[in-house]
Amino acid sequence: MAEPILNVRDVNKAFGGVQALAGVSFDLMPGDILGVIGPNGSGKTTLVNAITGFIKIDSGQVIYKGRDLKGLAPHKIADLGLTRTFQVMRPYFSLPAYKNLIVPLFSPRARRTGGWRGGGRMGSRDTVAVDILEEIGFERESYVPYKNASSLPTGYLKRLELARCLALRPDIIICDEVFSGLSMSEMASMVPLMEKLQMEGVTLIMVEHRLRELFRLAGRVLVMNFGAKITEGTPDEVMANPEVKEAYFGSEEVFSYV
Amino acid sequence: MASERDGIRKERLDRGIKVRSDGVYCISSWREMAFLLSPRLLLIMGLLLMPLILEPAPYWQKVLIIVCIYAFLALGFDFLAHFVGLVSLGGALYIGVGAYISALLNTELGFPLWLSIPTATVLGGLFCTLLLWPCLPLRGVYFAIVSLMFPLLAARLIEALDVFGGTDGIMGLDGFANRWWEMYLLVSVLLIALFALRRLVNADMGLIFRGVKDNDQAVKASGISITFYKAVGVLIASCLGCFGGACLAHVYMWAGISQFAMDFSIIPIAATVVGGGGTLVGPLIGCLILVPISELLRDFGTLRIAVYALILMGFIVFKSEGLMSFGARKYNQFEHWVEI
Numbered sequence: 001m002a003e004p005i006l007n008v009r010d011v012n013k014a015f016g017g018v019q020a021l022a023g024v025s026f027d028l029m030p031g032d033i034l035g036v037i038g039p040n041g042s043g044k045t046t047l048v049n050a051i052t053g054f055i056k057i058d059s060g061q062v063i064y065k066g067r068d069l070k071g072l073a074p075h076k077i078a079d080l081g082l083t084r085t086f087q088v089m090r091p092y093f094s095l096p097a098y099k100n101l102i103v104p105l106f107s108p109r110a111r112r113t114g115g116w117r118g119g120g121r122m123g124s125r126d127t128v129a130v131d132i133l134e135e136i137g138f139e140r141e142s143y144v145p146y147k148n149a150s151s152l153p154t155g156y157l158k159r160l161e162l163a164r165c166l167a168l169r170p171d172i173i174i175c176d177e178v179f180s181g182l183s184m185s186e187m188a189s190m191v192p193l194m195e196k197l198q199m200e201g202v203t204l205i206m207v208e209h210r211l212r213e214l215f216r217l218a219g220r221v222l223v224m225n226f227g228a229k230i231t232e233g234t235p236d237e238v239m240a241n242p243e244v245k246e247a248y249f250g251s252e253e254v255f256s257y258v
Numbered sequence: 259m260a261s262e263r264d265g266i267r268k269e270r271l272d273r274g275i276k277v278r279s280d281g282v283y284c285i286s287s288w289r290e291m292a293f294l295l296s297p298r299l300l301l302i303m304g305l306l307l308m309p310l311i312l313e314p315a316p317y318w319q320k321v322l323i324i325v326c327i328y329a330f331l332a333l334g335f336d337f338l339a340h341f342v343g344l345v346s347l348g349g350a351l352y353i354g355v356g357a358y359i360s361a362l363l364n365t366e367l368g369f370p371l372w373l374s375i376p377t378a379t380v381l382g383g384l385f386c387t388l389l390l391w392p393c394l395p396l397r398g399v400y401f402a403i404v405s406l407m408f409p410l411l412a413a414r415l416i417e418a419l420d421v422f423g424g425t426d427g428i429m430g431l432d433g434f435a436n437r438w439w440e441m442y443l444l445v446s447v448l449l450i451a452l453f454a455l456r457r458l459v460n461a462d463m464g465l466i467f468r469g470v471k472d473n474d475q476a477v478k479a480s481g482i483s484i485t486f487y488k489a490v491g492v493l494i495a496s497c498l499g500c501f502g503g504a505c506l507a508h509v510y511m512w513a514g515i516s517q518f519a520m521d522f523s524i525i526p527i528a529a530t531v532v533g534g535g536g537t538l539v540g541p542l543i544g545c546l547i548l549v550p551i552s553e554l555l556r557d558f559g560t561l562r563i564a565v566y567a568l569i570l571m572g573f574i575v576f577k578s579e580g581l582m583s584f585g586a587r588k589y590n591q592f593e594h595w596v597e598i
Contacts, residue, residue, distance in 0.1 A: 092465075095468075102465045
């Protein structure tokens with residue numbers, strides 16, 4: 001049995017009187033995809049922020065590769081290989097898409113890990129950036145990587161967020177709603193992308209509202225409501241759980257969404 | 259985009275050379291190279307020839323020195339505000355620290371002028387960065403207020419504790435060998451600083467600075483410490499300011515608390531507004547306009563500030579983008595009237 005790459009143990013966070021996270025715990029195995037679902041305001045994004053150090057937790061532990069992340073600044077945690085995307089995408093709009101990746105490629109971690117595939121010495125950052133973007137579905141032939149970020153549609157911006165994480169060659173990517181706001185076809189092309197990332201050995205946590213796509217991908221799903229974990233299990237187990245239905249739809253509703 | 263009159267409107271088109279040279283450089287002819295080079299050469303040659311042109315008017319040569327010192331501050335302000343996202347009102351702090359360190363090195367430790375100015379530049383830059391370090395997580399107007407407090411505080415401390423000569427300041431510094439040295443040192447370092455900064459903001463490291471300004475969360479999530487890069491930005495700006503301060507002390511052969519005056523914090527901002535923020539060369543042009551105007555207005559006595567304020571207001575209301583942005587647009591585009 002392999003060691004979990006990430007343990008979250010009894011994490012609590014209160015904003016004033018609101019208990020945003022109430023004793024959330026879970027383990028994550030390397031190479032897995034963990035889905036996190038829950039109604040709006042159930043503390044999913046707070047959980048992401050807590051794990052990646054963007055907010056300080058009140059109590060509990062986040063242990064990544066056997067190391068307690070308590071008190072580490074967000075950039076230190078990202079440097080260890082635990083990265084995240086943001087729900088609200090704010091790329092550097094005035095710059096071409098590939099120039100957006102210069103920032104992560106300039107980071108100490110990217111320089112240590114040698115940028116992208118090649119390993120060892122990194123080529124020019126511009127070239128590496130375009131390679132990463134092409135890998136993630138920016139068609140080089142139609143010059144998409146060279147377009148200004150401000151002129152790109154949402155689907156590409158979501159990919160750009162992912163590419164920003166990938167440039168660091170991370171061990172875990174926490175995706176905060178990468179599917180939301182995408183068209184059906186954009187989503188359809190996103191699913192194989194995530195599968196590809198998993199095959200490459202990246203561990204993923206996906207915070208989602210799009211249950212259909214998530215249940216295709218995720219091996220385990222964690223359901224949250226009012227800051228607490230309701231249940232955790234395989235997609236089928238979770239779907240069968242009456243508490244989950246109640247959290248999403250109130251009692252006695254048909255769970256026909258999936 | 260275009261203004262309209264009856265039945266016709268003004269249409270603007272980018273010149274071909276502008277479009278071609280924006281991303282990739284493929285310059286095809288001497289004409290195009292001249293088109294790109296001539297504004298830059300005009301600035302460089304203009305500044306280098308300025309001391310010679312002003313030869314018959316020694317008073318205006320002194321004004322040129324002041325222009326250069328303000329230009330260092332304005333350059334630093336523009337870099338910090340538009341590329342790192344820190345609005346710093348610490349210009350007076352940089353000048354004062356640079357002047358005092360250079361004065362102390364020169365009078366107390368006997369450093370010669372050519373050694374005390376560079377040392378004061380580096381030490382002063384580090385000192386100012388250390389002072390501002392705890393304030394770096396602050397943003398926007400909060401950082402501006404804190405950085406404004408430091409020069410006020412420094413002047414009052416020197417006055418109250420009667421250190422470093424107290425209200426009399428430190429006298430008896432070495433002067434420059436002659437005024438040509440003063441002028442050419444300042445003008446050439448200013449030009450080098452300008453072009454070095456322009457290169458920096460377009461290099462990979464400059465993109466990090468811009469990232470810190472646009473979206474610091476994403477920079478953090480990319481595994482880069484934003485506090486470190488903000489500190490580097492402040493170090494660059496304060497080194498520029500301290501160099502100006504050190505030169506100022508040696509020009510006046512004196513360092514005193516008036517070098518912590520608010521003028522050094524405010525005029526660079528005005529110059530950035532007039533010249534156009536985010537262009538780096540704009541603030542320099544702003545200083546070239548504002549400082550001499552301020553000198554010319556001395557005849558008006560106390561009305562000077564009122565006239566000065568009117569000019570500034572005019573710029574802000576009618577040309578808020580700044581002269582440099584306006585000029586660059588006119589230079590790079592065709593304009594003609596078309597029928598609607």
